[in-house]
Amino acid sequence: MRFAAGVMLALLLLAPTAPAQTQVAASPPMGWNSWNHFACKVTAADVRGAADSIATNGMKEAGYIYVNIDDCWQGTRDDQGRIRANKKFGDIKPLADYVHSKGLKIGIYSSPGPKTCAGFEGSYQHEEQDARTYAEWGIDYLKYDWCSASQVYSLDQMPEIYEKMHRALLAAGRPIVFSLCQYGWNRVWRWGAGVGGNLWRTTDDISDDYVRMAWIGFSQAGLASFAGPGHWNDPDMLEIGNGGMKHDEYITHMTLWCLLAAPLLTGNDLTNVKPEDLAILLNKEAIAVDQDPKGVQANRVAAEGPLEVWAKPLADGGIAVGLFNQGGTPNPVTVHLQDLGIRGAAQVRDLWQHKDLGEVRGEFTARVPVHGAVLIKVK
Ligand code: GLA
Numbered sequence: 001m002r003f004a005a006g007v008m009l010a011l012l013l014l015a016p017t018a019p020a021q022t023q024v025a026a027s028p029p030m031g032w033n034s035w036n037h038f039a040c041k042v043t044a045a046d047v048r049g050a051a052d053s054i055a056t057n058g059m060k061e062a063g064y065i066y067v068n069i070d071d072c073w074q075g076t077r078d079d080q081g082r083i084r085a086n087k088k089f090g091d092i093k094p095l096a097d098y099v100h101s102k103g104l105k106i107g108i109y110s111s112p113g114p115k116t117c118a119g120f121e122g123s124y125q126h127e128e129q130d131a132r133t134y135a136e137w138g139i140d141y142l143k144y145d146w147c148s149a150s151q152v153y154s155l156d157q158m159p160e161i162y163e164k165m166h167r168a169l170l171a172a173g174r175p176i177v178f179s180l181c182q183y184g185w186n187r188v189w190r191w192g193a194g195v196g197g198n199l200w201r202t203t204d205d206i207s208d209d210y211v212r213m214a215w216i217g218f219s220q221a222g223l224a225s226f227a228g229p230g231h232w233n234d235p236d237m238l239e240i241g242n243g244g245m246k247h248d249e250y251i252t253h254m255t256l257w258c259l260l261a262a263p264l265l266t267g268n269d270l271t272n273v274k275p276e277d278l279a280i281l282l283n284k285e286a287i288a289v290d291q292d293p294k295g296v297q298a299n300r301v302a303a304e305g306p307l308e309v310w311a312k313p314l315a316d317g318g319i320a321v322g323l324f325n326q327g328g329t330p331n332p333v334t335v336h337l338q339d340l341g342i343r344g345a346a347q348v349r350d351l352w353q354h355k356d357l358g359e360v361r362g363e364f365t366a367r368v369p370v371h372g373a374v375l376i377k378v379k
Contacts, residue, residue, distance in 0.1 A: 107143065251352065
């Protein structure tokens with residue numbers, strides 16, 4: 001079959017997962033981001049501290065690779081229009097070199113608008129130049145946050161504006177994960193991959209609060225078909241370790257995010273993390289669910305009021321299943337194997353207890369604590 005050049009180009013542009021994209025985010029990106037804990041107080045020392053912690057506390061081995069600076073690093077542009085970091089950061093290049101020296105990757109943040117959400121310099125009318133600067137610094141990840149872009153563009157222009165930066169990143173010649181942040185507006189999951197996004201936020205900001213986290217996480221039902229290797233739905237960063245939720249609530253947070261094949265970007269102070277919070281982040285069996293090479297996002301398979309069951313098919317033929325209790329008392333939650341497409345018997349393993357539970361037939365029931373979760377693998 002032969003296509004005219006124009007048709008070929010259109011097909012290439014529409015392809016949801018161009019090779020370059022899949023290459024940088026074959027599985028959901030994992031790492032740390034400065035925003036949830038440090039917000040605008042973040043300094044270069046905090047970023048180095050996060051890198052040091054990840055390199056030594058087991059997170060690097062568990063797959064947490066990106067050390068991402070969020071908003072508030074920017075200073076002014078020089079006479080040539082080149083963006084510079086502010087005093088809290090000094091030069092970005094030595095910081096990037098430092099992060100790389102730990103075997104990690106570094107991310108940065110900007111906006112297509114004139115200003116970022118916190119009022120710092122955005123990339124408006126400097127897109128190509130900024131992409132080149134990031135590549136020269138050795139940046140590996142860009143979160144591109146709509147913010148003030150509404151002042152200069154209409155919402156209909158969003159796809160082309162994001163694609164503009166995608167092209168600028170490609171032209172800069174360095175593989176850079178491209179993270180779209182526009183709060184899930186305009187059903188971004190339908191076009192995010194087509195404009196070069198490796199991930200796109202599906203909702204407004206998370207906070208360190210069970211109600212907010214649960215609202216975001218459980219509202220992802222129905223988005224599974226839009227995610228896959230190289231292009232992921234992003235229900236926002238992890239709050240585990242920030243202190244606003246109970247242990248069982250953080251277990252729900254991690255369980256749900258892993259089932260959702262969500263990016264796992266911790267948003268806490270890694271230099272000061274409680275062992276029980278670190279243990280949640282380091283659960284390798286949960287992380288394996290998130291990073292599973294099949295790249296399928298979970299969907300809700302059953303709900304009974306506050307009790308929900310979500311299932312994620314895995315590459316080895318198993319199914320990861322989350323049993324959730326959003327209610328105010330402990331409750332039994334039942335998984336019907338037929339809801340998972342399983343007839344007959346199946347082996348069950350508990351991925352938080354790290355324990356084989358043996359063979360079950362027909363259904364499996366677990367008592368789930370208030371606001372808690374049980375994560376099993378059924379095969
Ligand atoms: C927006 C984003 C957040 C964070 C802040 C920074 O609110 O959604 O994740 O990046 O901007 O100002």
